[in-house]
Amino acid sequence: MPSPTRWTRAVRARRRTRSRTRRLLERHLAVMVVAALVSMTAVLVSYREVQNAAGEMRTRGAPAVQGVAATQLALLRAHEEAENSVRQDIDTVVGAGARYENQLAAAGQGLSRLSDVQIDGERGRGVLDTVNGVLTSYSTSITPGAVKYVHDDLMQQEKFTEARTLLDRPGTGVVPRLDVLQEHQMRRVERVSSLGTLQRTGWAVAELGLLVLALSCLSALWVLRTRCGRSHDPWLLAALLVTVALAVVPLWATVRTQERLDTARGLLVAIEQRAHDHADLVSSQTYVTDTSAALRGGLAARSWQSWTYYGALGGGALIVLLPAAGVCRRLNADYWRAG
Numbered sequence: 001m002p003s004p005t006r007w008t009r010a011v012r013a014r015r016r017t018r019s020r021t022r023r024l025l026e027r028h029l030a031v032m033v034v035a036a037l038v039s040m041t042a043v044l045v046s047y048r049e050v051q052n053a054a055g056e057m058r059t060r061g062a063p064a065v066q067g068v069a070a071t072q073l074a075l076l077r078a079h080e081e082a083e084n085s086v087r088q089d090i091d092t093v094v095g096a097g098a099r100y101e102n103q104l105a106a107a108g109q110g111l112s113r114l115s116d117v118q119i120d121g122e123r124g125r126g127v128l129d130t131v132n133g134v135l136t137s138y139s140t141s142i143t144p145g146a147v148k149y150v151h152d153d154l155m156q157q158e159k160f161t162e163a164r165t166l167l168d169r170p171g172t173g174v175v176p177r178l179d180v181l182q183e184h185q186m187r188r189v190e191r192v193s194s195l196g197t198l199q200r201t202g203w204a205v206a207e208l209g210l211l212v213l214a215l216s217c218l219s220a221l222w223v224l225r226t227r228c229g230r231s232h233d234p235w236l237l238a239a240l241l242v243t244v245a246l247a248v249v250p251l252w253a254t255v256r257t258q259e260r261l262d263t264a265r266g267l268l269v270a271i272e273q274r275a276h277d278h279a280d281l282v283s284s285q286t287y288v289t290d291t292s293a294a295l296r297g298g299l300a301a302r303s304w305q306s307w308t309y310y311g312a313l314g315g316g317a318l319i320v321l322l323p324a325a326g327v328c329r330r331l332n333a334d335y336w337r338a339g
Contacts, residue, residue: 021223025327028220032213032239032323039209039246040316046202047250047312050257051305053192056119057264058299061189063117065268066292068182069275071110072175073288075135077281078103079167082142083160104139111135120184127181134174138166182272189268193261203251210247213319214240220323224330235326239319246315253308260298267295 081100111132118124142163168175217240224233271291277284 022331024223025220025331028216028223029324029327032216032220032327033320035209035213035216036316036319036323039206039213040319042202042206042209043246043250043312044309044316046199046206047254047309049199049202050195050254050261051309054257054261054299054305055301056192057189057261058296058301060117060119061185061192062264062268062292062295062299064114064119064185065182065189066271066288066295067110067114067117068178068185069271069288070285070292071107071114072178072275073281073285074103074107074110075167075174076278077285078107079142079164080281082163086156086160107135118181118185119188120181124181124184127177131174131177134166134172134177138163138174141166182275186268186272189265193265195258203254207247207251210243213323214243214247217243217323220327233326233330235322235329239322239326242315242318242322246312246319250308250312253305257305264295264299267291267298271295 078100081103085100111128115125115128118128120127141159144159165173167173170176217236221233221236221240224236271288274284274287274291
């Protein structure tokens with residue numbers, strides 16, 4: 001059998017080199033596609049989670065906590081105004097007075113809104129049903145005291161004491177029951193507004209996947225330059241730029257949103273604590289109202305939040321398609337240059 005000539009040995013060596021290069025590019029392609037799919041899924045899920053948290057805080061969490069605080073203060077203020085009407089002898093002319101009626105009406109409206117926004121589920125609805133029943137009993141005690149028994153000091157005092165007991169009796173009064181509801185709601189707010197371990201893990205997976213994808217793109221560009229005679233590939237370069245954008249923009253948006261959630265949580269804690277300051281109910285009501293307005297402004301939806309999500313969705317599709325297009329083009333259309 002004749003020995004191979006120099007020419008046949010060169011052809012065989014070239015074929016082996018081309019085969020190794022092709023397998024190398026195929027491995028790069030597999031790594032890039034897997035990394036793109038994993039990172040794209042992690043980015044979209046993690047970003048959607050924090051946006052859902054912001055939405056729940058805006059529509060349910062913050063209004064629920066604000067509502068309980070405002071309702072408690074309105075009830076206490078109503079009782080205070082009723083007592084003031086007695087001390088100032090207004091009750092003999094207009095009963096408990098307009099301020100009492102306004103505050104009691106505000107408390108009733110607050111309880112009605114709470115039934116729609118409270119975030120303690122069935123347990124919270126049960127508390128509100130009980131509170132409404134006790135509040136009815138409170139009204140049947142305070143109203144006679146301020147209207148019917150204005151000339152009977154003993155009966156009036158008895159009715160006011162009875163009403164006060166219904167309002168703040170430990171464990172069963174209206175205000176303590178609302179305190180229990182508020183405690184449960186604050187726990188829920190803490191869970192919703194905090195970046196948990198699962199979310200942190202999701203972002204770690206997303207950023208790690210994007211790092212692997214970026215390094216794979218650079219490695220594939222290097223292979224095409226050194227083995228295939230191509231100084232650059234526009235598809236892979238575009239994929240690299242999109243990968244960097246996906247690693248930065250959604251994470252930046254998440255950090256911004258989380259900062260707003262942290263600020264909102266701090267304001268809700270301040271509102272909850274101020275609702276227990278009964279020394280100056282007027283000042284406490286003003287503080288809760290002003291802080292609630294600032295809180296609504298801070299939690300208002302921003303247009304960039306939805307645009308960032310849809311941008312990440314489009315970018316996720318690109319980081320899958322662009323590397324596949326770039327490498328497959330070299331493999332199928334221009335691979336003859338390898339060697």
